[in-house]
Amino acid sequence: MTPEIYNIIKKGERKNIEFKENLTRNFHLNEERKQRLISQMKYRMERGDGAAIYFIGVGDKGDILGLPHDKFEESLLVLKDIANEIGAEVLKVEKHPAANGHVAKILIGKMDSVQGIKKDHVLIGVAGHVDHGKSTLLGTLTTGSLDDGSGKTRIFLDVQKHEIERGLSADLSFAVYGFLDGKAVQIKNPLDKKEKSKLVEKCDRVISFVDTVGHEPWLRTTIRGIVGQKLNYGLVTIAADHGPTHITKEHLGIIMAMDLPVIVVITKIDLVDGEKINKIQEKIFELLKLVGRIPFTIRSKEDARFVAKNINKHIVPIIKVSSVTGEGLNLLDELFLDLKSPSRYNVDKKPFMMYIDKIYSVIGVGTVVSGTIRQGKVEKGEKLLLGPTSSGKFMEVGAKSIEMHHYRIGCAEAGDVVGISIKGANMEDVQRGMILCDLNYETQPVREFEADVAILVHPTTIRKGYESVTHIETISETTVFEPLDKEYMSAGDTGKIRIRFKYRPYCIKEGQKLIFREGRSKGIGSVTKILQ
Numbered sequence: 001m002t003p004e005i006y007n008i009i010k011k012g013e014r015k016n017i018e019f020k021e022n023l024t025r026n027f028h029l030n031e032e033r034k035q036r037l038i039s040q041m042k043y044r045m046e047r048g049d050g051a052a053i054y055f056i057g058v059g060d061k062g063d064i065l066g067l068p069h070d071k072f073e074e075s076l077l078v079l080k081d082i083a084n085e086i087g088a089e090v091l092k093v094e095k096h097p098a099a100n101g102h103v104a105k106i107l108i109g110k111m112d113s114v115q116g117i118k119k120d121h122v123l124i125g126v127a128g129h130v131d132h133g134k135s136t137l138l139g140t141l142t143t144g145s146l147d148d149g150s151g152k153t154r155i156f157l158d159v160q161k162h163e164i165e166r167g168l169s170a171d172l173s174f175a176v177y178g179f180l181d182g183k184a185v186q187i188k189n190p191l192d193k194k195e196k197s198k199l200v201e202k203c204d205r206v207i208s209f210v211d212t213v214g215h216e217p218w219l220r221t222t223i224r225g226i227v228g229q230k231l232n233y234g235l236v237t238i239a240a241d242h243g244p245t246h247i248t249k250e251h252l253g254i255i256m257a258m259d260l261p262v263i264v265v266i267t268k269i270d271l272v273d274g275e276k277i278n279k280i281q282e283k284i285f286e287l288l289k290l291v292g293r294i295p296f297t298i299r300s301k302e303d304a305r306f307v308a309k310n311i312n313k314h315i316v317p318i319i320k321v322s323s324v325t326g327e328g329l330n331l332l333d334e335l336f337l338d339l340k341s342p343s344r345y346n347v348d349k350k351p352f353m354m355y356i357d358k359i360y361s362v363i364g365v366g367t368v369v370s371g372t373i374r375q376g377k378v379e380k381g382e383k384l385l386l387g388p389t390s391s392g393k394f395m396e397v398g399a400k401s402i403e404m405h406h407y408r409i410g411c412a413e414a415g416d417v418v419g420i421s422i423k424g425a426n427m428e429d430v431q432r433g434m435i436l437c438d439l440n441y442e443t444q445p446v447r448e449f450e451a452d453v454a455i456l457v458h459p460t461t462i463r464k465g466y467e468s469v470t471h472i473e474t475i476s477e478t479t480v481f482e483p484l485d486k487e488y489m490s491a492g493d494t495g496k497i498r499i500r501f502k503y504r505p506y507c508i509k510e511g512q513k514l515i516f517r518e519g520r521s522k523g524i525g526s527v528t529k530i531l532q
Contacts, residue, residue, distance in 0.1 A: 005296075009097060009290065015048065016044045016048025016052050016053055016256055017044070017052075017053045017054075017055065017056075017061060018041075018044050018049060018052065018053070018054050018055070018114070019055050019058040019059065019060055020054060020055065020056045020058070020075065020481065021056075021058065021059050021060070021065055021067075022056060022057070022067055022071050022072075022074075022075050023056065023074065023075040023078035024071075024074060024075075024078070025074060025077070025078060026264050028078050029078060029081060034082065034085075035055055037142055038082055038084045038085050038086060038283060039511070040298050041057065041082055041083065041088070041108065042084060042086055043059060043090065045086075045109065046454065047049040047110070048109075048290065048498065049108040050109050050273075050410070051107060051108070051380075051410055052088075052107075052109065053105060053106065053107055053108070053110045053196070054077045054079060054105075054106040054108060055103060055104070055105055056072065056076070056079075056103065056104050056325075057072065057098055057100075057101065057102060057103035057104060057526070058103055061223065061287075064099075064103055064104055064454075065097055065098065065099075065100060065103075066097075066098030066099050066100035066101040066102060067098075067100065067102060067103070067527070068100065068101040069101060069102075069151055069332070069522065071101075072095075072101060072102055072104065076104070076106070078088070078094065078109065079106060083108050083373065086500070088108055088109055089108070089109075090106055090107070090108055091107045091108065091109055091483065092106070092107040092468075093101060093105075094106075097328065102294045103205050104335070109410065111269075114406045120204065120205040120341040121205075121206045121208065121341065121342045121415060121416065121465070122205075122206070122208070122232050122233070122336070122339055123206050123208045123210065123212045123229060123230065123231050123232050123233075123372065123415060123417060124207065124208070124209050124210070124231065124232065124233045124234070124235050124336075125209075125226045125229060125231040125233070125234045125235065125255070125260070126210065126211050126214060126234075126235045126236075126264075127137060127149035127212045127214060127234065127237075127245075127251035127255065128225065128232075128236055128237030128238065128248065128249070128251065128255070128267075129237075129238075129239070129242070129245045129247040129248055129251075130490065130521070131239065131242075132238055132242065132268075132495050133211075133237050133267030133268050133323060134211065134237040134238045134267075134477060135173075135211055136267075136323050137174045137237060137267055137272055137321065137323050137376065138209050138211055139175075139321040139323075140185065140326075140329065141175075141179040141189070141329060141332060141333075142175045142176065142186055142190050142209075143186050143187060143188060143189075143190060144186035145188075145323070146323065146324060146326050147323040147324050148324070148341070149324050149479045157331050157369050159468060164323060173211045174207040174208060174209065174210060174211065174405070174417065175190055175208075176190070176196055176200065176206060176207065176208050176209070176405045177199070177207055177213060178199055178200070178202075178203030178204075178205055178206045178207060179203055179204065179205040179207075179336075179337050180202060180203050180204055180205075181384065182337065184333045184337070185197050185199060185202070185203050188444065189308070191432045193406035194406070196405045196406045196407070197363070197405065197406045197407040197408075198288075198407075198426060199389040199404045199405070200401055200406075200407040201431045202409055205337070205341075206330040206405075207336050208405070208417050209235075210226075210229050210386070210417075212226065212251075215393065215475075216520045218415075219393070223254055223471045223476075223515055223517065224474060224476055226251075226254050226255055226258060226260075226307060227258060227471045227472070227473065227474075227513070227514075227515055229357070229371075229372045229417070230373070230374055230414070230415055231258070231260055232260075232339075232341065232415070233260060233261050233262070233263060233311075233339065234255030234258070234260040234261070234262050234263070235263040235265060236248065236252055236260075236262065236264050236265070236492075237249055237265050237266075237267050237507040238264060238265070238266055238267070238280070238284060239266075239267050239268045240266050240267065240268045240269045240271060240272045240276065240277050240280055240320070241268055241271045241272050242275075243280045243283050243284075244280075244283055244284060244287055249287070250285075252291070252483050253291075253456070253524075254515060256291060256293075256313075257515060257524040258315070258513055259313060259513075261311050261312055261313050261315075261316075262293070262316045263311075263315075263317050263319070263335070264284060264285070264288075264316055264317070264318045264319075265318075265319050265320075265321055265332070266281065266294075266318065266319070266320045266321070267321055267322070267323065267336075268322065268323075269320045269321065269322045269328070270322040270324045270325050270327070275416065277320060279503075281297070281320075284318065288316050290406060292314070292316055292317075293314060293316045294315050294316065296315055296317050296318065297317075297318045297319075297320075298317050298318065298319045298331050298335065299331075300331075300374070301330070301331065301334045302434065303337040304317075304319075304331050304332075304334035305334060307335065308334075308335050308336075308337070308338035308339045308340070309340065311339065311340065314493045317335065318334055319331050319335065338347060349376075350375040350376045350439045351375070351376050351437065351438035351439075351441040352373065352375065352376035352377055352378040352382075352437060352438040352441070353372060353373075353374050353375050353376060353435055353436070353438065353441050354369075354371045354373045354374055354378070354386070354418075354420075354435065354436045354437070355372075355432045355433065355435055355473040355474040355475070356369045356370070356371050356430060356431075356432055356433065356435065356436060357370050357371040357372070357429055357432060357435075357474045358370045358371070358432070359430045359431075359432070360419070360427075361427045362421070363423050365400075365401070365419060365422070366400070366422070366423060367422050367423075367425055367426060367427045367429075367430065368419050368420065368421045368422070369419070369420055369430055369436060370417070370418065370420070370423060371417070371418070371436075371474060372415065372416070372417050372418075373413060373414050373416050373418060373474075374414065374416060375414050376414060376438060377411055377412070377413045377414070378399060378401070378402065378410040378411075378412055378420070378438075379400055379402075379410060380400070380401055380402055380409075380410045380411065381398065381399060381400075382398070382399045382438075382440065383396060383397075383398055383439055384396070384397050384398070384399055384422070384436055384437060384439065385397070385423075385435075385436070385437050385438070385439060385441065385443060386422065386425055386429075386430065386434060386436050387434055387435070387445070387504065388434065388441065388443070388445035388504075388505050388507060389429075389504075390503075390504040390505075392445035392505045394443055395425055395429070396425065396439075397411065397422040397423060397425050397436075398422065398423045399420050399422060400421040400422065400425055401416060401419075401420070401421045402418055402420050402421075403420050403421075404416055404419075405417075420436065422436070431435075432474055432475075432476070433473070433474050433475035433476065433477065433505075433506055434506075435507045443507060444507065444530065445499060445505035445507060446501070446505055446506060446507065446508050446530050446531075447500060447501055447531075448498060448499065448500045448501075448531040449498075449499055449527050449528075449530050449531055450484070450496060450497070450498055450499070450527075450528050450529040451496070451499055451514060451527050451528055452495070452496055452525050452526055452528050453494065453497055453514075453516075453523050453524065453525030454493075454494045454497075454523055454524055454525060455489050455490065455491050455492065455493045455494070455523045456491065456523050456524065457491055457522045457523075458489075458490060458491045458494075458522075458523070459491075460490075461488040461490050462481055462483060462488060462489045462490070462497075463483065463487065463488045463491060464481070464482045464483065465480060465481075465482070465501070466480070466481040466516040467479065468481065468516040468517065469516065469517060469518055470499060470514055470515070470516040471514060471515045471516070472506070472512055472513070472514045472527070473508075473512065475503075475506050475508070476515060477501050477502065477503065477504070477506065478502040478503065479499045479500060479501055479502060479516065480499070480500045480502055481497050481498070481499055481500040482495050482497060482499075482500075483496075484497055485499055496528070497525075498531070501528070508527055508530070509527065509529050509530070510528060510529060510530060511526060511527060512527045513524065513525070513526050513527075514527065
């Protein structure tokens with residue numbers, strides 16, 4: 001028996017733990033006794049956020065007794081029978097030798113809530129110029145309620161008081177809808193946490209949207225939303241009464257710099273006539289062809305299914321919609337239903353790692369960090385590392401609980417957008433851009449690195465000592481540049497530069513993409529070498 005199991009039993013930490021010496025079919029499955037065991041198991045699962053742990057071969061006071069093989073098997077069958085009565089199942093059995101046979105730790109729960117979200121999950125970043133119907137589209141799509149023409153459904157995505165008052169999003173927000181047996185499932189109020197939780201629980205396909213910011217002064221936040229999440233697709237809204245703008249081009253450029261497949265939605269088609277829509281569409285075609293993309297207009301469900309199964313970084317589906325009349329929304333539903341999604345069943349074997357995007361302090365819960373899992377798998381109760389701090393060190397923390405769109409789960413995998421409640425660190429210890437990772441993850445705090453970059457826009461020249469804000473994953477930090485191939489670089493140039501984080505180290509790896517922007521200057525690139 002491992003010291004961990006022995007200590008759990010001897011300490012008697014029984015929040016969701018039940019000790020049983022043995023269970024027999026003749027006695028424990030008679031109706032009266034069975035009902036008592038069912039009530040007991042429900043109570044333990046409620047106390048354990050959907051999971052219960054049974055130790056068999058252990059006395060009621062934690063005495064380690066052990067069971068011979070035949071009695072062990074009978075006890076296990078009784079537990080399976082009781083679990084089946086409440087829609088749960090035995091998920092994991094750990095046997096350990098004891099004096100008279102074995103003791104066993106048995107995990108019981110519902111498949112999704114304990115093992116994770118075993119369903120299709122697609123993550124889409126949504127961008128677009130301010131007032132181009134981005135948040136309104138998401139509000140309409142996820143609720144099934146048509147807009148009134150004044151942004152009624154937009155309020156579901158604006159969560160700050162000043163956002164609601166001004167009608168402008170100022171931070172990232174998240175929306176979700178799903179599909180069950182091929183039909184779209186919406187919720188009445190996306191701000192209701194319980195509704196979101198129930199939707200995630202019952203759907204077999206979940207679509208998560210990261211709603212970015214359309215107003216130019218918050219372009220840095222939009223970059224964070226596109227660069228900092230493990231997105232599968234990017235979606236750009238373009239209003240039919242305005243057409244593509246310089247911000248549209250910025251957003252398209254950021255999405256393409258991340259090598260993401262792009263979806264274009266022409267919104268507000270109820271405000272203009274067919275001729276105007278055709279002119280706007282032609283402008284979009286020209287813009288996409290300039291950057292080597294192939295536009296494909298979706299006019300039917302058959303088109304949507306075809307593109308969904310064949311979409312790549314070169315083909316750009318275009319859909320015309322109105323959040324007021326509902327025109328085109330069924331085509332979006334069809335596209336999202338069939339969009340290729342990453343496999344949910346072949347989790348990579350790499351150690352868990354997540355870049356932290358947001359930090360909260362929740363009453364009764366403590367410090368919660370959220371982000372998109374980059375690799376691996378994390379389970380509730382695991383010991384993890386958090387860092388690096390400004391001195392480059394990491395602290396050990398524990399994962400108290402995990403939620404996805406307010407749905408409590410026992411584990412999460414690469415691609416899931418989650419909030420993880422941690423113990424062992426206060427809110428002031430955590431900063432955006434830090435990582436939360438497995439104890440076996442190779443942590444290497446980095447202060448300097450080399451990168452291959454392309455200067456897209458710059459009014460003068462970039463020389464040694466030039467400072468800019470660089471975005472890598474959820475990192476958004478002032479950096480100092482030093483061109484290596486030449487004395488200076490100008491707009492249109494490509495080359496190798498040395499970059500140093502000005503204030504603190506971060507965890508980055510070779511191959512990661514970056515965007516830097518300051519004032520009118522902008523460039524993209526990728527990390528090529530980590531400097532010790």
